[in-house]
Each structure stands twice: as C-alpha cells, then as structure tokens.
Amino acid sequence: MRRIAPPGTPVEMAIVGARAAGCTPADGEPEVIMKANVGDRLxxxxxxxxxxxxxxxxxxxxxHDGAPPYTVRWLDSGHEALVFPGPDARVEPPTASATGAVQHGGAR
Incomplete structure (x- = not known):
C-alpha cells in the first residue's frame, strides 16, 4: 500500500513544479499543491x-490560497525575484533565525 505524506511536508509538496509546468499526476497519484504565507522560507x-x-x-x-508563484528575497544575495517553485523546492514556516543557516539541536 502506498503511503501519502501528511499535508505541508516537503514530500507532499514535491509535485508542485510538475503541476506548474502543466503536467498532471499519474493515475492513482495524489495531486499535491504547495501552499505558503508571507514570512515562510522557500x-x-x-x-x-x-x-x-x-x-x-x-x-x-x-x-489568496497560498499557491505559487511567490516573490522571494534570497538570503544569500538580498535579491528579490518572482519564483515558480519546482519539484526540488519546499516551504518551511518562519524560524527564530532568519539567516538561512541550518539549525542544530542542543545547547552550547
């Protein structure tokens, strides 16, 4: 039996790029749509x-439903661009650190 990822997970959003390109899911495949809010990270x-x-x-x-495209300010350059996310993209909720650095658990 095929497992379907919970809504909002990176796996759930992987098909978005194909949908934006006009592709449709294969028979029996769930259609997944990326959703985001201002302040989320792409x-x-x-x-x-x-x-x-x-x-x-x-x-x-x-x-209004949070579907792509998105205006994104890239953390590495500060450049703003209109982005149509592909299958290699995911949306994450805002974090306490907006630096784009990977956060590791544990106290120092």
Missing part, C-alpha cells in the same frame, strides 16, 4: 552535484 535544493541549497524569505504571495 528552500531550493541543488539539482546538480556540488550545487548549493538556496534559501529565501517569501515576501509576496499572489494567490
């Missing part, structure tokens, strides 16, 4: 070996 995984992960803060959502 994370793009590198698609090629050695390509770094990119993180940005969503500063604009064009649709």
């Amino acid at each position: 994370i793009l995984e590198g698609t090629h070996v050695g390509e770094p992960r990119r993180a940005g803060v969503i500063t604009g959502v064009r649709h």
Whole structure:
C-alpha cells in the first residue's frame, strides 16, 4: 500500500513544479499543491552535484490560497525575484533565525 505524506511536508509538496509546468499526476497519484504565507522560507535544493541549497524569505504571495508563484528575497544575495517553485523546492514556516543557516539541536 502506498503511503501519502501528511499535508505541508516537503514530500507532499514535491509535485508542485510538475503541476506548474502543466503536467498532471499519474493515475492513482495524489495531486499535491504547495501552499505558503508571507514570512515562510522557500528552500531550493541543488539539482546538480556540488550545487548549493538556496534559501529565501517569501515576501509576496499572489494567490489568496497560498499557491505559487511567490516573490522571494534570497538570503544569500538580498535579491528579490518572482519564483515558480519546482519539484526540488519546499516551504518551511518562519524560524527564530532568519539567516538561512541550518539549525542544530542542543545547547552550547
């Protein structure tokens, strides 16, 4: 039996890029739609070996239901761009640290 990821998880949002490109899910596959709010973080995984992960803060959502595209301010450059996220993207809720750094548990 195939397990379907809970709503809002990165796995649940992986099909968004294909949907934005006009593709439809295969028979029996659930259709998943990415949702975001202003202040959420958009994370793009590198698609090629050695390509770094990119993180940005969503500063604009064009649709009332939170669907893409999004206006994103990239944390590495400060540049703002209109982004149509692909299958390598995920949305994370805002964190206490908006630096884009990976947070590790434990006190120092």
